[in-house]
Amino acid sequence: MNTYNVNKKGYYGDFGGAYIPEMLYPNVEELRQQYLAIMGEDSFKEEFNQLLKDYVGRPSPLYFAKRLSQKHGAKIYLKREDLNHTGAHKINNTIGQILLAKRLGKKRIIAETGAGQHGVATATVCALMGIDCVVYMGEIDIKRQAPNVARMKMLGAEVRPALSGSKTLKDATNEAIRDWINNPVDTHYIIGSAIGPHPYPDMVTRFQSIISEEIKWQLKEKEGRENPDYVIACIGGGSNAAGTYYHFLDEATVGIIAVEAAGKGIHSGESAATSQLGKEGIIHGCKTLLMQTNDGQITEPYSISAGLDYPGVGPMHSHLYQSGRGEFFSVTDNDAMKAGLELCKTEGIIPAIESSHALAIFNHKKFKEDDVVVISLSGRGDKDLNTYIDYFDL
Amino acid sequence: MKQMNRIHKKLQEDKKLLSIYFTAGYPNLDDTVPIIEKLQDSGADMLEIGLPFSDPLADGPTIQASSTQALKNGMTSVKLFEQLKNIRQTVSIPLIIMGYFNPIMQYGVEAFCKKCAEIGIDGLIVPDLPVDVYHEEYQQIFEKHGLINIFLITPQTSNERIRFIDSVSNGFIYMVSSASVTGAKNTFGNAQTEYFKRIDGMQLKAPQIVGFGISNNHTFNAATHYAKGAIIGSAFIKMITEKGIEGIPAFVSSIKNT
Structure with missing residues (x-):
């Protein structure tokens, strides 16, 4: 069977392995x-x-975001990882x-x-x-x-x-x-x-896979079906995304959407959009897509969100990108900040700027009215307050 | 008839070998060739030319800082090959390129090996290319171009794995002196001496050359009591940072002379 999961040797397609001293x-x-x-x-x-239950506070709610759904014309659910102890997945x-x-x-x-x-x-x-x-x-x-x-x-x-x-x-x-x-x-x-x-x-993916495991039964309760039409997550290295996708990787009806940080624009020289700018290479022990010079020196990424500011992506995501299983979008600082503020005003939730990138998907992709879309709200925005204050001049 | 690899020839000499590591393009971009020539003239037996990398996982602060500077100076794989293109007109000791895998991969492994062979490079050390991956995917390419690939072992490497590394090795084994990243030390402890003895007792087919933590005559002698030679890196980089190329003869003789 064709699988998007890791194989016995530690590879996702061409990516992964252990390139270590x-x-x-x-x-x-x-x-x-x-x-x-x-x-x-x-x-x-x-x-x-x-x-996970008594200390972290799981299961994290799968919240139907009614006003956000009305605004964007889809059935939008938020997986509330922001409510975990310590404020993120x-x-x-x-x-x-x-x-x-x-x-x-x-x-x-x-x-x-x-x-x-x-x-x-x-x-x-x-x-x-x-x-x-x-x-x-x-x-x-x-x-x-x-x-x-x-x-x-x-x-x-x-x-x-x-x-x-x-x-x-x-x-x-x-x-x-x-x-x-x-x-x-x-x-x-x-x-x-x-x-x-x-x-x-x-x-790491297996430990984070609790996210998609819960989405399945929670969605069954709410929608009468386990599989949404789309799962959406932001990607830096990609741990919240990996956990959000895990139980849907081999479910062909579920669309997988990854949102990367484009920083000040993909080709601005200040970006972290690895799928667009990266080439296959070795970073921190694995073969994956990474941002680098022609000579193979790793370049410094940029994003307003410190959590997405990594020059590579996890090998699972490189494979999802290369195989076409995942649909990749790049969202600028400006787009993400606006989407973050929109969530504050429509749902009363202040998201982490990482998660705001995922929320900006609605400016980039049109969904159908009855599409069930699950977005991983990977973290809360308390830690980003200073960035929000500076950006919006609050 | 195919010429014998210079590393093999050198390993047959009846003496303890001093190998020096330095970072190409450091302190100045065009120092690479003058450093090689001066090291040969001063009596170094073998050289490891460091191809700088932005993220050298196995190196301590001294070598990383030299790599960062070399990259700032403009060193690249292409530049290094250009600098070395006539090196065999003046230099006859074995030359090994030590570099992390990503820059080699971006150059193209086959193209990189071919270029090394053309210039007269004898071997490669690629610390983050594991022996298993090398054996399965790249060994044929290296061998086709007459390059010897050098593997590392550490005090934590199991005997079984050491045997496997020995079986894949065709030159010497780079014996990392302790569980550490690169960096100079003044003495070796008992644990290290025990480890040197243990490896010596395994009667491996490939001779061992000790690296990491060698900085002076004392540590050189301790390391080569059991092993065929020793590699000095960080201590050399420190010296050249302070004294420049002119400091090389005194440095080499301070290590070799008892």
Whole structure:
């Protein structure tokens, strides 16, 4: 059967794999050999589900956005990941990985973060489990995202500035990988997106797949059918998108829509629209589409949304793009900010700017009146208040 | 008759080998060839020419900073090949290009190998191209162009995997001295000595050359007590940052002379 899921060797079509230095091989191999077995254990599932329910607050509501639907002429449902503890979908993955790390006997957690959302979600679960936590964050991002840095510190994590390269997310990721090379035995690296060497993209996707699992039964209750006509998510590395698509990947009737950040315009030189600007290459251990020079140097992306500001996309998404299974759109800063404000005014929900990109789809694609469209509202906008204030001069 | 690869010839010499890593295009874009010539004249046995990459995962701060500067200076794969096109008129020691996989992939793996062969490059070290992927997808291309691919092992590499790497290796094994990224150290601890002994005891077919953490005569001697040679990278970059090309002869003799 043709599947859009990962194969045994860790590839989605041409993309994925584990292009890692030998120094990382034992860590990644240990994970590869054990992640499915551990995730399949009854005791693991029980603990994971219990924490998702009591600690994260799942299931997250599938909310029928009535006024937004009237406005855009489609039946629009919002999957409310913004209502999770810590304010975004990121916690689904960090809960899963911390439980995995404990079962692997790891004593120390490292993570990378861009805007700080994944860093906060990681610091949170480390506090929950009483495990040491070091979060790498680009020096520039530390300055831009002071409240999240403070949150991580309050939660007991050490925030280490990434001083190399461009001092942003990709450099924080490099630093985290170097830390793992230097601490191969006692440390687990919690990657926050559906990127990295196999098995990370698949593991993160599986932890996030709770999103589409819930959409199925929630939609059945509301619409009498499990499958919507479209699922829509924003994509940086692509973890909320991967979780939103997962149970629909091989359902041919469900349209998969990915929204990337076009920044100031796809060809403005300040963009993160990887599917449009990227070429096949290797970044952070996997083969995927990535933004780079002709010489193969990775270029610095730009988006007003720090969470979409990554020069690659997860290998699953590269495959969805290349195979045509997914429909990709690029949304500018301006489009996204407007769509974010529109949601505030029509539904009383302040979305994260990442999620606002997905909401901007209605300016780019026309749906039918009776189309059931599910949008992943991946995070809430509290963290972006300063950006909203500056942008709209509030 | 096909000429014997210079790496093989060098490995047969009855002495401990000093290999130096440096970043192409650093400190200045056009320093690449003068550095190679000066290193040969000063007695280095083998060289690793670093092709700079924007995101060098396995490298510590010293080498990354030199790579960032080299890229700023305008170094690219195309530029490096242009600089090296006549290198074999003046240089006879083995030359290895060390570079991350993405720039090589963008150049085209086959085209890259072909170019290396034309210039007289003897081997490649591609730290993020795992031995398994190399074996399945690229080994034939490398071999067709007479290039030796060098693999890394670390203290964490299992004996089984070391045997596999040894079976795929056709030159030497790059033995990473400790669980770390690149960077200079002053001494080796007991754990490292134990590891050197363990690998020595495995009687591998490929000789081992130790890298990471070699910075001076002391660490060079400790590493080569068991291994065939040692590689110095970060310490050399630091030296050249401070003293420039003129500092090379004194640096090399300080490592080799006891």
